[in-house]
Amino acid sequence: MNIVILTGRIGKNCEIFTTESQKEILNFSLATSEKYVSRDGEIKQATEWHNIVYFVKEGNKISSYLKKGQQISVNGKIRTRKWEDKEGNNRYTTEIVCQRLELLGSFKSEKKGNEQEKTYEDFQESAEDDLLF
Numbered sequence: 001m002n003i004v005i006l007t008g009r010i011g012k013n014c015e016i017f018t019t020e021s022q023k024e025i026l027n028f029s030l031a032t033s034e035k036y037v038s039r040d041g042e043i044k045q046a047t048e049w050h051n052i053v054y055f056v057k058e059g060n061k062i063s064s065y066l067k068k069g070q071q072i073s074v075n076g077k078i079r080t081r082k083w084e085d086k087e088g089n090n091r092y093t094t095e096i097v098c099q100r101l102e103l104l105g106s107f108k109s110e111k112k113g114n115e116q117e118k119t120y121e122d123f124q125e126s127a128e129d130d131l132l133f
Contacts, residue, residue, distance in 0.1 A: 002077040004096055006050060007104070008032035010070045014063040024059030028052050028066060030074060030096075053079075054098040065103060075100040 011029035018024055030050045038044050052074060056062050066072070076098040085091050 004076050004078055005073070006030060006032050006096065007073045008050070008071070010066055010068055010072060011049060013068050014059075014066050016059040016063055018059075024056050026052075026054040026056060026059050026063055026066070028054075030072070051093065051095040052076075052098050053095050054101060071104040073102040073104060074098050 008030045011031050014026045014028045016024055016026055030052050031047050032050065033045055033047045035043055035045050054062075074096060076096045078094065079097050080092055080094045083091050083093065
């Protein structure tokens with residue numbers, strides 16, 4: 001079974017792409033961290049970076065909630081895809097295809113040029129029918 005659950009912070013604001021069939025794709029990075037004790041007894045922190053791909057109906061609307069530093073939880077699956085670079089070399093990219101996204105805590109959304117403090121519940125209410133799938 002290919003199931004991934006990650007909780008972390010967004011590393012950069014979303015990039016939005018539109019497919020030929022007019023579906024929108026959000027791409028962003030997610031940082032997950034864990035603390036551990038090294039052999040010398042020192043507390044260390046390791047951070048992993050994950051590329052997230054999220055297919056949505058209204059990318060501009062949801063991307064206004066997904067800002068750098070926002071803590072989120074992502075449920076999805078791991079996908080590795082092959083592509084060719086400009087020189088004709090085969091390259092591989094591993095990414096998380098997001099199937100469910102949850103905002104954690106409070107966050108800021110830009111609305112008409114003003115920033116408003118919103119809560120996770122506010123987002124869920126607006127996203128319930130048309131943003132998440």
